[in-house]
Amino acid sequence: MHDYLRVSITDLCNLRCAYCMPPEGVEWLPHAEVLRNEEFIRLIGLFISMGVVKVRFTGGEPLLRKGFIDIVSQTRRLFPDVELCLTTNGTLLRDFTGDLCRLRVKKLNISLDTLSRDTYLSITKRDSFNDVIANIERTLSYRFFDLKINAVLFKETIEELDDFLDYFKERDVTLRFIERMPFTAETGYGSYLPSDRLIEELRSRGELSRNTGIDTNVAVMYAFKYRGTYPMRIGVIPPMTRKFCRACNRLRITSDGYLKTCLHASADLNLKQLLRGGAGDDEVRAAVVTAVKAKQESHSLDCWPDEGGCGAVVRSGSMSKIGG
Secondary structure (H helix, E strand, O other): OOOEEEEEOOOOOOOOOOOOOOOOOOOOOOHHHOOOHHHHHHHHHHHHHOOOOEEEEEOOOHHHOOOHHHHHHHHHHHOOOOEEEEEEOOOOHHHOHHHHHHOOOOEEEEEOOOOOHHHHHHHHOOOOHHHHHHHHHHHHHOOOOEEEEEEEEEHHHHHHHHHHHHHHOOOOOEEEEEEOOOOOOOOOOOOEOOHHHHHHHHHOOEEEEEOHHHOOOOOEEEEEEEOOOEEEEEEEEOOOOOOOHHHOOEEEEOOOOEEEOOOOOOOOEEHHHHHHOOOOHHHHHHHHHHHHHOOOOOOOOEEEEEOOEEEEEOOOOOHHHHOO
16 A cells, blocks of 8 residues: 655755765756646645555755745645655754644654764765754754654764764654665765664664564664663664565655656656646546556665675666655
8 A cells, every 4th residue: 555655845955965966966957847836735635535644745855945834734734634744954944843843744854874063064065064953952842743863874874873872862863774775876975884784783782672563664663772771762774685665655756746656666657747738636546546556566776795785776866856
């Protein structure tokens, strides 16, 4: 059952993360090619009518989208029972936390790959580390959000693992570490690390046990007693070493109106063309059903041994274009 829709409302981003964009950068979409607010709302409604119960807004960086709160407000007004979520890099969050709380956007994911200001600058090419940390603290102060901190897993992550654990050990967050899935032929920042290596490191620092009660379709969850004292929630998302494709319940709409049935699908459905061509709701629904039925059984990553791990090239474009 594909009941989870991820909606990329912009391809724009104010960071330049090496693992997300190719070294030469990306060309932003012309304004006319990006879906309008009302088109996003219509598509969200159609997918909800087909069984979607959870909508996550992504980007690019979604908070850069002019009218972001308008889109969320309309969605909440029209579909009051749908679970609304947000994934953000956290740099602009300060100006939105109040509205997100008011609109019951409870599940909030913030991307943070390092706790070093210098390393953050090296990865993102922007000196925004202090803003992100301040916004995490501000978000926690609301005592409302289900906050997850998402870190892409590199070999360098192990060097900072104690920094992550020490900083978040008494904060009400879930730390999630995501195996890197390169989206270009470039290796980008850092080097690949399988999640099993992270698990070994965690076990050397405390008591780690599976928490299947809060597993998701993509995340393996653990209860972690750091240094025998601090209870923490740890998640691992292992798309490279443990394909979770059969359990995946996600569909994606890109900012320029394509439906992706898989993050790595080679064939996409042009929903924008249907909308702007005058297609009725039933016609759009029928096209979506056809696309979902044709969904590939598993992502098609090309992997090869890389210093004991796995590297990959994905042919579906940069993550900044797809929307996570």
